[in-house]
Each structure stands twice: as structure tokens, then as C-alpha cells.
Amino acid sequence: MESCTNDTKILFWKRYLIYIRKNRISVNILLGFNVEVNFVFCGDCKELLNQLDNNSVQLFLTSPPYNKEGLRGKTSVWTNWKKSIDGIKYDVYEDNMKEDEFQQWQIELLNIMYDKLKDIGSVFYNHKVRRKDNSAVFPDFVFKTKFMLHQIIIWDRKTSADQNDNYLIPTTEYIFWLKKGNNPICNKNDCCFKTEVWSINPEKNNPHPAPFPKLLATELIKLGSNKGDLVIDPFGGSGTTAVAAIDTKRDYIIFEINRKYCDLTEKRIKNALLLSKSKLF
Numbered sequence: 001m002e003s004c005t006n007d008t009k010i011l012f013w014k015r016y017l018i019y020i021r022k023n024r025i026s027v028n029i030l031l032g033f034n035v036e037v038n039f040v041f042c043g044d045c046k047e048l049l050n051q052l053d054n055n056s057v058q059l060f061l062t063s064p065p066y067n068k069e070g071l072r073g074k075t076s077v078w079t080n081w082k083k084s085i086d087g088i089k090y091d092v093y094e095d096n097m098k099e100d101e102f103q104q105w106q107i108e109l110l111n112i113m114y115d116k117l118k119d120i121g122s123v124f125y126n127h128k129v130r131r132k133d134n135s136a137v138f139p140d141f142v143f144k145t146k147f148m149l150h151q152i153i154i155w156d157r158k159t160s161a162d163q164n165d166n167y168l169i170p171t172t173e174y175i176f177w178l179k180k181g182n183n184p185i186c187n188k189n190d191c192c193f194k195t196e197v198w199s200i201n202p203e204k205n206n207p208h209p210a211p212f213p214k215l216l217a218t219e220l221i222k223l224g225s226n227k228g229d230l231v232i233d234p235f236g237g238s239g240t241t242a243v244a245a246i247d248t249k250r251d252y253i254i255f256e257i258n259r260k261y262c263d264l265t266e267k268r269i270k271n272a273l274l275l276s277k278s279k280l281f
């Protein structure tokens with residue numbers, strides 16, 4: 001009986017460790033301690049954000065899903081992502097929540113970020129004008145959060161696959177620069193863009209369907225944080241924010257729900273670290 005109990009205990013711990021390794025969850029987070037930095041957490045960002053200490057983060061930089069399918073009332077289930085003009089398909093997250101639920105979810109997440117942010121911290125939240133029934137839909141839910149708007153940076157992508165006879169080619173996205181109230185860190189002199197319109201081509205060499213260009217992430221990180229600060233991307237995707245944080249000598253945490261993109265992020269992080277070490281010699 002005694003040995004049976006021990007065997008059961010050993011089995012439990014073995015399974016527990018395999019679970020942790022499989023899900024790349026640190027023991028710290030499971031025990032409710034602080035989240036590890038310079039780490040990729042594969043899981044739901046709301047759960048993970050809640051684990052962070054209040055007033056601990058200098059910068060959130062993120063591009064959430066746009067719910068393009070949901071906005072148009074499309075609720076079909078997709079098994080694989082593929083690019084399309086109509087919307088972007090993800091492996092795990094389907095871009096098809098009911099629009100009011102999607103907005104409520106985003107407002108809730110932004111409000112959690114508000115609590116976790118330092119007083120001089122910033123959120124750079126990327127979103128864009130979407131189209132429904134041939135009308136433009138502005139992402140005004142961003143103004144329903146606890147945040148104050150510091151500035152809107154316009155990302156001019158220069159090109160778009162969306163060509164329609166009824167409207168001009170939409171080539172821009174927004175970076176909503178949100179703050180708690182105090183003036184956030186603004187390293188204008190370190191940033192290569194001097195106006196609020198940033199012309200940067202979309203990223204091409206990335207298997208993720210909707211990645212940031214690395215230049216966009218790098219310049220935003222330099223603008224809103226200092227070396228050694230903590231930068232978090234709750235919708236990490238392919239991990240561009242982590243790569244940009246390594247290049248600019250910041251700490252990072254990436255949350256991403258899709259295992260495939262977590263693996264891609266880890267691969268990119270390894271390469272970025274190798275490159276940064278090789279630059280030292």
C-alpha cells in the first residue's frame with residue numbers, strides 16, 4: 001500500500017513536470033509567484049496578465065486579432081489559418097467572435113494592462129479601421145477603457161491587397177499610444193521617426209499571417225522604454241516584440257495561445273540571442 005502511494009506520487013510529479021514542459025509554464029506561475037521575464041508563455045493572455053504584479057510593466061506593445069470575420073457575422077470554423085483579404089485565419093484563435101463580445105474582451109484586457117502598468121508606462125495598441133457593409137468601422141472601443149490617449153501613431157503600410165472600386169486603397173493602421181495619466185517615457189531622440197506618420201512596408205519573410213515589421217516594434221520599444229525595462233506582448237504571434245526587445249536590450253514576456261507560434265517565437269529568440277552575442281565579438 002505504502003509503495004503504491006509512493007508510485008502514485010511519483011507518477012503525479014512526473015505528469016506535472018511533463019505538463020509544465022509541454023505548456024512551457026514556469027513553476028513560478030503555477031504557484032502564483034511573479035511571472036518569469038525573458039520567457040514565452042503559451043496560454044491565454046487574460047489568465048497570464050492577471051498573474052503580473054500591479055505597477056510592474058513599463059511597456060505593453062501588442063497587435064490583437066482584428067475579429068474581421070466576427071465583425072461581418074461570419075462564424076464558420078476554420079481548421080487552418082490562411083491569408084485572405086476577408087480576414088486572417090489562425091490555428092487556435094478564430095477571428096470570429098461576436099463583435100460586441102470581442103470589444104468587451106479587448107476593453108477588459110486593456111483595463112488589466114492599466115493596472116499592471118507603471119505610472120510612466122505606455123501601451124502601444126495596434127488596430128485599424130475595418131469594413132462592414134461597405135462602411136468603415138473605427139476601433140473606438142479603445143476610448144472606453146481606463147486609459148487616456150497620448151497620441152495616435154499612423155502606420156503607413158504603403159500597400160494593401162484590399163482593392164475595391166467603392167473606396168480608396170486602405171494602407172494605414174493605428175498605433176494607439178495609451179497612458180495612465182502622467183506623461184509616459186518619450187525617448188524621441190532615440191526614435192528614427194520624428195512625426196506621427198511612420199511609413200514601413202509590411203513584413204514579408206514571416207510564416208505568421210499578421211506579423212509586425214521588426215522596425216515598427218523596435219522603434220516603438222525605443223520610444224516608450226529604457227534599456228533594462230520590461231516589455232510585454234500579450235498577443236505575441238511570431239514573437240517580433242521579443243526579437244525587438246533583445247535587439248534593444250530590454251526584458252520581454254510573450255504570451256501566445258497557439259503552440260505553433262510559441263515554437264516559432266522561441267526559434268526567433270534563439271537566433272536573435274545568437275546574433276546579439278556574435279555582435280559582442
Ligand SMILES: C[S@@+](CC[C@H](N)C(=O)[O-])C[C@H]1O[C@@H](n2cnc3c(N)ncnc32)[C@H](O)[C@@H]1O
Nearest residue numbers: 044045093210211212235237238240256257258
Ligand atoms: C495579430 S497576431 C500578433 C502578431 C505579432 N504582432 C507578430 O509580430 O507576429 C495576434 C495573435 O494573437 C494570438 N491570440 C489570439 N487569442 C489569444 C489569447 N487569448 N491569448 C494569447 N494569444 C492569443 C493569435 O494566435 C495570434 O498569433
